Amino acid sequence: MKTPIIAPSIxxxxxxxxxxxxxxxxxxxxxxxxxxxxxxxxxxxxxxGLPVCKAIHRYAKKPLDVHLMIEKPExxxxxxxxxxxxxxxxxxxxxxxxxxxxxxxxxxxxxAGVAINPHTRVNLLRDVIHQIDLVCLMSVNPGFGxxxxxxxTYEKVQALRSIxxxxxxxxxxxxxxxxxxENAKPLLEAGADVLVAGSFVFRSENPIDTISNxxxx
Ligand code: DX5
Ligand code: ZN
Numbered sequence: 001m002k003t004p005i006i007a008p009s010i011x012x013x014x015x016x017x018x019x020x021x022x023x024x025x026x027x028x029x030x031x032x033x034x035x036x037x038x039x040x041x042x043x044x045x046x047x048x049g050l051p052v053c054k055a056i057h058r059y060a061k062k063p064l065d066v067h068l069m070i071e072k073p074e075x076x077x078x079x080x081x082x083x084x085x086x087x088x089x090x091x092x093x094x095x096x097x098x099x100x101x102x103x104x105x106x107x108x109x110x111x112a113g114v115a116i117n118p119h120t121r122v123n124l125l126r127d128v129i130h131q132i133d134l135v136c137l138m139s140v141n142p143g144f145g146x147x148x149x150x151x152x153t154y155e156k157v158q159a160l161r162s163i164x165x166x167x168x169x170x171x172x173x174x175x176x177x178x179x180x181x182e183n184a185k186p187l188l189e190a191g192a193d194v195l196v197a198g199s200f201v202f203r204s205e206n207p208i209d210t211i212s213n214x215x216x217x
Pocket of ligand 2: 009034036067176205217
């Protein structure tokens with residue numbers, strides 16, 4: 001089992017103290033900082049956008065992993081790159097021309113991610129897998145932090161691992177939603193590379209220790 005990248009989701013952080021929260025993540029074993037951008041259209045919730053991304057980037061010493069839960073992401077990806085994003089994931093369900101979206105991300109020089117909802121089959125990514133640096137498998141329905149992990153995700157991780165390995169691609173598998181110390185290990189055994197954790201990290205007594213525990217599970 002390899003050591004995962006832990007990507008704490010800033011959605012669960014204290015926004016009144018964002019500098020302190022980012023500095024805590026800088027001092028932790030977190031590999032990336034996950035930013036959940038929601039538009040109130042693609043998902044039934046609004047979170048934050050470019051100014052918050054820029055503010056986090058001012059203090060962050062780790063790559064910003066931006067998860068766009070928005071319609072028409074092609075209109076915003078360049079602005080997010082300029083706001084400090086290192087990895088940008090667009091949603092499969094929001095991109096009728098996904099191949100073009102991936103090309104746009106590559107041309108911008110960011111890592112190209114695709115997020116898929118719990119009902120979306122991993123097979124649908126087979127023909128573009130070489131264009132994808134990161135698949136963000138949603139293990140809850142996107143829109144809110146603090147939800148319960150959907151157990152069918154384990155099988156999706158395994159199936160996606162086979163697709164990636166059979167294609168000889170270098171795509172990373174990220175799992176996002178309801179991550180805890182209990183599901184972290186089976187997810188890594190199934191083939192996940194990156195674990196996003198919001199509530200489990202920020203609602204714990206010692207987030208630095210919690211991040212370390214997830215990384216060394
Ligand atoms: C859900 C987001 C997740 C979420 C993770 O729409 O994509 O990143 O904030 O939060 P927890 O770990 O609380 O499920
Ligand atoms: Zn997310």
